[in-house]
Amino acid sequence: MATKPSTYVILLRAIGPVTHRLMSMAAWREASAVAGFEAPETLVNTGNMIAGFDGSAIRASLVMADLLQGFGLGENVVPIVRKPSVLQRLIKADPIGEAAINRSNQTGVYFFAASKPDFSWLAAYDGPEAVHVVQDHLVIDFRGDVAQSGRLIRLIDKQCGVNTARNWNSVRRIAERCGMRDNSMRSASRSTGGP
Incomplete structure (x- = not known):
C-alpha cells in the first residue's frame, strides 16, 4: 500500500520584487509539482508554500533548493521547511x-x-x-x-x-490553512474509500 506524502510548509528566504521577475508564484507552483511536490499552494504573501512530499523534510529542502536554483535565483534564496504541526x-x-x-x-x-x-x-x-x-x-x-x-x-x-x-x-494564517488542507484531504480520502 502506498504511503501518503507528508505535508510541509516551505518558507523562502530573500524573496521579493527582484526575484519575482525570475520566478512568479505561479511558476514556482508549476515547477514544484513537476519536481514531485503534491498539490503545491502558495499563500498569504510571497515565498510561502504548503505541499505534500514523499520524503523527509531534509529531502524536501534539498529538492526545493535545486528547483530554486533552476530559476537562476541567488544562493541567498533558501527554502526553510517545517511540518505544519x-x-x-x-x-x-x-x-x-x-x-x-x-x-x-x-x-x-x-x-x-x-x-x-x-x-x-x-x-x-x-x-x-x-x-x-x-x-x-x-x-x-x-x-x-x-x-x-x-x-x-x-x-x-x-x-x-x-x-x-x-x-x-x-x-497563524499558514497554520490555519494547513489544518483546513488536512481536513479536506481526510474527507476526500474517506469519500474515495482510502485509509
Missing part, C-alpha cells in the same frame, strides 16, 4: 499575547535553517524587544517599528545563521 505548536504557545492580536505587523517569528540555532547570546541582550524562544524558533514582539530593531536583526543573522521571518498573523 510546528507552526500549530508555535501558535498554541502564544508567547506574545496582546501583540499577536493588536499589532501583529510589529511581531516576527524566525525560522532557522539550522536544526539547533545558538540562542546563548540572548542572555546578554538588553534591547527593548520581547524575545521568546519557542521550540528552536524566535518569537519577537518588536514593540514598535521593526525598522528600529536593526541591532537585534543583525544579531539574529550573525548568531543564529540562515533564517527567514514572518509576522505572527502570517504564521
Whole structure:
C-alpha cells in the first residue's frame, strides 16, 4: 500500500520584487509539482508554500533548493521547511499575547535553517524587544517599528545563521490553512474509500 506524502510548509528566504521577475508564484507552483511536490499552494504573501512530499523534510529542502536554483535565483534564496504541526505548536504557545492580536505587523517569528540555532547570546541582550524562544524558533514582539530593531536583526543573522521571518498573523494564517488542507484531504480520502 502506498504511503501518503507528508505535508510541509516551505518558507523562502530573500524573496521579493527582484526575484519575482525570475520566478512568479505561479511558476514556482508549476515547477514544484513537476519536481514531485503534491498539490503545491502558495499563500498569504510571497515565498510561502504548503505541499505534500514523499520524503523527509531534509529531502524536501534539498529538492526545493535545486528547483530554486533552476530559476537562476541567488544562493541567498533558501527554502526553510517545517511540518505544519510546528507552526500549530508555535501558535498554541502564544508567547506574545496582546501583540499577536493588536499589532501583529510589529511581531516576527524566525525560522532557522539550522536544526539547533545558538540562542546563548540572548542572555546578554538588553534591547527593548520581547524575545521568546519557542521550540528552536524566535518569537519577537518588536514593540514598535521593526525598522528600529536593526541591532537585534543583525544579531539574529550573525548568531543564529540562515533564517527567514514572518509576522505572527502570517504564521497563524499558514497554520490555519494547513489544518483546513488536512481536513479536506481526510474527507476526500474517506469519500474515495482510502485509509
